[in-house]
Amino acid sequence: MSSARSTPKAVSVHSNEAPRPLRADARRNRERLLAAADEVFTERGAEAAMEDIARRAGVGIGTLYRHFPTREALLVATVEEQLHALARKTQSLAASPSPGDAFAEFLGAFVEHASTYRGLATSLGVVFQSGTPGCTAASEAATRLLSLAQAAGEIRGDIDLDDVVCLVTGITLAAQQTPPEPGRVQRLVRAFIEGLRAPAPSKGARAAQDDARPGGSRAARASRAS
Amino acid sequence: MSSARSTPKAVSVHSNEAPRPLRADARRNRERLLAAADEVFTERGAEAAMEDIARRAGVGIGTLYRHFPTREALLVATVEEQLHALARKTQSLAASPSPGDAFAEFLGAFVEHASTYRGLATSLGVVFQSGTPGCTAASEAATRLLSLAQAAGEIRGDIDLDDVVCLVTGITLAAQQTPPEPGRVQRLVRAFIEGLRAPAPSKGARAAQDDARPGGSRAARASRAS
DNA sequence: ACCTGAACACCGTTCAAGT
């Protein structure tokens, strides 16, 4: 239950339908493309050939590009509805008495979402920040749930939504890297959740000395030949 | 396993050098290709154009394919030395008095390895199972370290090496998905390590591990930690 | 035995022509 919040957001209030009216045939083509994309992405993964999608939709390749100028755009549009569903689920989870458990369940749902198409996770970062209504809704709901869980002291505080997106991306990508061993995703999610639980139990000053070079050491490697 | 030769486990004992002698020019080309690949992969990521590598090496594209019939093969060969280094580091870590901390450090090193080229992590699963000496060495050392940490009760038992490879792949891929925020990798690694710690603590039992820590407001501390 | 690079195949994207 989301009560009174009058946040001055001002952005991205547009419906799921066309922002401006499309001609009848164009509208039909758009929907055929979305349906075909969903099918083909499901069958062949998110890197399926664009022409396959156009063919499946029964339109020319040019029509596809007219409606969706990039593959990302098509992906985003195809995933919109699922994002809305994820947002709804997340919102309902926010009402849970145990925000920590709710967040855990959210993580699982998010991973499931990211797994709808093989290879979707690769673009998840981009897709999730594309600013469509579905993205915004899911993003806001997730942020809220995370804050609740952190405020309740059930999830560690040094984690932000971007980290979570990274986690989900990573778990999903990683699980797809290997032959589909079904238990693995759950195991990884569970392990991750345990890791996210607050407080981080300190068994000494471990992990404090993690070497922290983001870019470095190519010069050292480059000098190997001589 | 058709062991036409005598030694039963003889497979992986061969030097880093050529398995069979190469003509002088071929040998030189091979090394030029490896050096060029390292440079180009570093600059442009693991999906760099093969022709760029050939050009950088000063050889024809056909020569590249003669030596390395697939991109994976070239990647694997380029990464061999680093894998040996990782294996050595892992072996030395196995002597640590705290297998759990040692494993944590190994995870960090593994992630760093997987980050040497942008996009390497995508192929990490394949690369890591390619059966080269470096892979085998690193893989065996890692398995041993993991077993030690599990036997010591410091890492949860329901995790295998494939899971770890997945974790590393995931963390690395995920961190590359987002703009390079340097703290993120360490944060994710640390969170993951906490998750891997055994036993998976129940919410009530967790405090027991936190033995002599004074100051009970853990959530408050966690929320501002960086 | 090895090298070379033109040739082939494939795929994403554009755009002039059509309705």
Added chain:
DNA sequence: ACCTGAACACCGTTCAAGT
């Protein structure tokens, strides 16, 4: 206004010809 598909560009891979 929208659709079409031939054309273009790019890149990975092969192979006949050269040394």
